[in-house]
Amino acid sequence: xxxxxxxxxxxxxxxxxxxxxxxxxxxxxxxxxxxxxxxxxxxxxxxxxxxxxxxxxxxxxxxxxxxxxxxxxxxxxxxxxxxxxxxxxxxxxxxxxxxxxxxxxxxxxxxxxxxxxxxxxxxxxxxxxxxxxxxxxxxxxxxxxxxxxxxxxxxxxxxxxxxxxxxxxxxxxxxxxxxxxxxxxxxxxxxxxxxxxxxxxxxxxxxxxxxxxxxxxxxxxxxxxxxxxxxxxxxxxxxxxxxxxxxxxxxxxxxxxxxxxxxxxxxxxxxxxxxxxxxxxxxxxxxxxxxxxxxxxxxxxxxxxxxxxxxxxxxxxxxxxxx
Numbered sequence: 001x002x003x004x005x006x007x008x009x010x011x012x013x014x015x016x017x018x019x020x021x022x023x024x025x026x027x028x029x030x031x032x033x034x035x036x037x038x039x040x041x042x043x044x045x046x047x048x049x050x051x052x053x054x055x056x057x058x059x060x061x062x063x064x065x066x067x068x069x070x071x072x073x074x075x076x077x078x079x080x081x082x083x084x085x086x087x088x089x090x091x092x093x094x095x096x097x098x099x100x101x102x103x104x105x106x107x108x109x110x111x112x113x114x115x116x117x118x119x120x121x122x123x124x125x126x127x128x129x130x131x132x133x134x135x136x137x138x139x140x141x142x143x144x145x146x147x148x149x150x151x152x153x154x155x156x157x158x159x160x161x162x163x164x165x166x167x168x169x170x171x172x173x174x175x176x177x178x179x180x181x182x183x184x185x186x187x188x189x190x191x192x193x194x195x196x197x198x199x200x201x202x203x204x205x206x207x208x209x210x211x212x213x214x215x216x217x218x219x220x221x222x223x224x225x226x227x228x229x230x231x232x233x234x235x236x237x238x239x240x241x242x243x244x245x246x247x248x249x250x251x252x253x254x255x256x257x258x259x260x261x262x263x264x265x266x267x268x269x270x271x272x273x274x275x276x277x278x279x280x281x282x283x284x285x286x287x288x289x290x291x292x293x294x295x296x297x298x299x300x301x302x303x304x305x306x307x308x309x310x311x312x313x314x315x316x317x318x319x320x321x322x323x
Contacts, residue, residue: 004068007032007159007191008053013062015048015215022048024215025062030193032158035185037206038195039303041315045215046195047087050161053193054084067158080108083157085148087164093137097128097147100136101154108155122150125187126180142173149180159191160184166201174198178205197315199303209303211310218310223303230301230309231259233275235282237268238295248291255285262308269308271301 008030015023023045030036038046051057053066055075064071067081091100098119105115123129126146136144145165153160162181166174182205184190196202202209203223210220219226239245245266252261252270257278260271272278275298286293307315 004032006030007034008036008064008066008193010053010064011062013049013052013059013064015045015052015057016060022215023052026212026215026217027062028210028217028220030191031207032191033185033189034207035181035192035194035205037202037209038193038212039197039199039202039209039307039315040195040212041197044212046212047163048215049212050163050193050195054082054161055079081158083152083155083160085152085160085162085165087167089141089144089148091136091144091148091151093139094135096133096135097123097139098132100147101151104151105154110155118154118156122154125183126150140173142169142176145169145173145177146180149177149184153184153188153190156188157190159193162192162194164195164197166196166198174201181205199307199315203303211307213311219306226303226306227301230271230305232271232273232301233278234299234301234305235270235272235275235279236295236297236299237270237282237286237293239266239268240292240294242266244291248286248289251285251289252282257281260309262312264308264312264314269305271305271309 006029011027012025013023014021014025026049038049040046048057052059053064053071055071055078058072066078069077069081071078101119101122102115105118110118123132126149128143128146131143149165166177169177178201181192185192194205206223208220208222209226210217239248245263245268249261249263249268252258252268258270258272262269270282279296279298283293
């Protein structure tokens with residue numbers, strides 16, 4: 001730890017590409033030692049924000065400080081303070097795992113004795129000691145990702161950026177990666193900034209989550225606080241006709257019995273207290289309007305519900321390249 005007020009702070013940071021605003025007026029403060037998540041669909045602006053914080057893109061306007069250094073004026077100092085794991089694998093697959101780590105450590109100026117010690121430490125942490133001297137092209141996708149994470153923090157950066165670190169991995173491997181990331185913040189005392197579009201990943205890992213959509217932060221808090229803000233239970237109604245969905249949505253909104261009413265496709269989400277006892281009333285309103293309900297379910301609020309509430313759509317509605 002040092003005497004700076006926070007690990008990362010942005011004020012009105014914005015990035016535009018050819019008239020398109022990828023990140024719009026984002027102001028956030030990330031504490032030292034925090035595991036902070038940026039949750040949003042592809043194309044939401046997560047990677048652009050990370051690229052500005054890591055000095056790969058210069059902001060169009062606004063100010064960002066990383067470990068006390070301005071990302072524009074003190075870019076070199078920022079780069080010395082951070083580690084980075086990109087979405088795509090960037091390892092040299094013709095080298096061994098150990099050689100990849102050694103090369104990266106040399107680039108950061110670690111002498112041979114420190115490199116040797118540090119390589120053994122990070123290999124052990126990501127459980128790759130037994131494969132350290134194998135050519136990387138013989139690694140599985142999960143092993144490559146673990147090696148990339150090890151490479152990202154081999155020089156003991158103050159802040160580690162992980163851009164969609166588990167994308168394309170199977171569920172079991174993804175859970176293992178989660179454990180390595182949690183260990184980083186605990187054993188290395190590192191601040192970790194994670195981008196993801198996996199709800200369960202953000203919920204499981206992050207101390208706080210910023211939900212980002214269309215380049216803007218639409219909600220920011222702990223996972224529990226974000227879910228609790230909806231309150232009560234969520235009744236999900238499935239309908240056949242989109243016109244009926246819109247009509248029933250308006251009926252529920254105008255009736256005022258629900259805390260929150262939202263919809264996506266042909267589903268309506270109704271947030272109420274004491275949901276089990278409210279279902280008959282909800283169904284009666286539909287029946288009186290001559291609207292048929294195909295399905296009804298009830299659950300506690302999830303991050304999916306929070307995201308739909310703030311953005312009006314499911315997180316996987318978009319299938320675009322991340323910007």
